[in-house]
Amino acid sequence: MNGGICFEDLKIGDTASTGKTITEADILMFAAVSTDTNPVHINAEVAAASMFGERIAHGMLSAGLISAVLGTRLPGPGTVYLGQTLRFRAPVKIGDTVTATVEVTALDPAKKRATLRTVCTVAGKPVIEGEAVVMPPARA
Amino acid sequence: MPTFRAYADVQIGDVCPPTPARFAVTQAIADAFRAATLDDEPNPSAAPSMLAAVYLIQVLQSRGSPPGGVHAKQSVRFHRRLAVGDVLLTSGTVTDKFWRKERPYVVMAFETRDAQGALVASGVTTSIWGAAA
Incomplete structure (x- = not known):
């Protein structure tokens, strides 16, 4: 897709998704890029003693998937994230x-x-919920 | 060894960090973030707006929360698009603190500006304070 869906072509109920299996490499890379080295992400022993019981991914890594869907699929390229x-x-x-x-x-x-x-889900269960406001590309 | 602050020492009105945290948006960082989030944006000089929220972590780290703290919720308003080459300066102010379900929460309002002082992003983040202190 070269251009995104114009505002005039959007309909309430339109939907799009993307999925990704989170790997250890993703977490280490995201820790390096974000400078977020919270032990719950990168230290198995500390994470085991935390409320989570094991290492977890950065919340913003999953949130980044939302950004990607908005920017590349719905509405897609040309969208301004507000x-x-x-x-x-x-x-x-x-x-x-x-x-x-x-x-x-x-x-x-x-x-x-x-x-x-x-919404971001894992096995159908919401892990992140929220709302986005965007300005879709204008019709030429 | 970093110095951690006890939850009781966090005060509404605290500004963190005293000098805004600085972050340069490089091509490598924009590319890495896109790769991790399956973002195939066709314009390589554009940077994902969400990066402005990701680097809020530098502000959160400056508060001195012990390890184990986590994000609870966040709202962010993007005032302009990000581009590779932008320099972001972010600071936050504690606006509230409270206990819920025996967990200590801290609420911060934050602003991210570019090197010219223009507002790039702003919002509110709520996090659970680390438990080690």
Whole structure:
């Protein structure tokens, strides 16, 4: 896809998803890129003693999947990301497959803005819930 | 050895860090973030807006929370697109603290500005304080 879906072509209920299995390499790479070296992510012994019982992925790694769906699929390239809320509901562990799904829930023709429900799930259980506001690409 | 702060020492109005945390958006970092999140954005000079929220971690680390703290929720407003080459300066202010389900929470408002002082991102983050102190 070269261009994203224009505001005029979006409909309430439109949805798109992407999925990724989280690996140890993902966590180590994300720790390096983000400088977030919280032991619950990278230290098995500390993580085992934490409330999670084992190492968990960075919440923003899963949240990044939402950003990717918005920017590459729905609405897609040309979209301006205006805002995002995130509520971290449950941890993501190594080997979990995270599915990020966005769904158009409101359209504002005056401002040409779209609101999308955003959710990341693991085995159908929400791990991150929230809402995004975007400005989709304009029709040429 | 980093110095950690007890939850009781966190005060509403605390500014962290005293000097805004600085982060340069490089091509390598934008590419790595995209690779990790399956983002195949066709414009290589654009950087994922979410990076402005990711680097909030530098502000959170500056608070002195002991290990084990985690994000609970976050809201962020993106005021402009990010680009490779941007330098981001982020600071936060503690706006609330409370206990819920026997866990200590801290709420911070944050702002990220570019090197020219223009607002890039702003929002509120709520996290659980680390338990070791």
